[in-house]
Amino acid sequence: MANVGYMRVSTTDQDMSLQRDALQEYDCVRIFSDKISGSRSERPGLTDCLAYLRPGDVLVVWRLDRLGRSLKDLIERVTKLEGKDVHLCSITEQIDTTKAGGKLVFHLFGAMAEFERNLISERTKAGLAAARKRGRKGGRPRKLTDDQVAAMRNLWQGKEHSLAEIGAMFGVSKWTVRKWVVGE
Known part of the structure; x- marks a missing residue:
């Protein structure tokens, strides 16, 4: 030791x-x-x-x-x-x-930290439920409309443009195009 x-x-x-x-x-x-x-x-x-x-x-x-x-x-x-x-x-x-006393102190710290995480989670869930009752949806608004997604799919199926090129046309990243067009 x-x-x-x-x-x-x-x-x-x-x-x-x-x-x-x-x-x-x-x-x-x-x-x-x-x-x-x-x-x-x-x-x-x-x-x-x-x-x-x-x-x-x-x-x-x-x-x-x-x-x-x-x-x-x-x-x-x-x-x-x-x-x-x-x-x-x-x-x-x-x-x-x-x-033993030092171990006890750290177990108490751990219990307090877990308690705090659980309180935050409960408050977040309660806030989201209250917002849903008032008719609000959570999450970020979609950047693309259904028509834009359909247009991106048509461009991708035409095999004339890369994901990055299609993304540039619609002002989104190639990863966003991949998510909506390729489904990954």
Whole structure:
């Protein structure tokens, strides 16, 4: 079992000393880093860190927000770590999933996130049902009329035009033409 550190700052002019010092106090055998916004999904240092981790290792971060972009993202990441038998330790929040209390905290986070997703889904369904009762249809309005679709089919069956050319004639992408003409 080894402690492996990960640290991140959002901009290149920010200093990582505070995080590095904290991770070194946890005897991390290796420390990975990124100087990139947490909102970016592509983080090379984190990717390398996750690939480096082995079963039984502990991923140590200074704060949870260094690891995940959102609570949902963080829970998904921790779930993947658990699946690889890798633990998580967050220094600032004092969460350590090698201990029962740390696991409990993450299960509570997961339950809250699932509860929030279910509430959003219920509200969305209720809103759509209320709109349908008032006679409103959901979804984006069709860009093409039935006559335009028929004309596109005739052009395609004539085999003189490509999907892209037909799309250009009607102001839509070749993928839209494919959807209506070819049926894919």
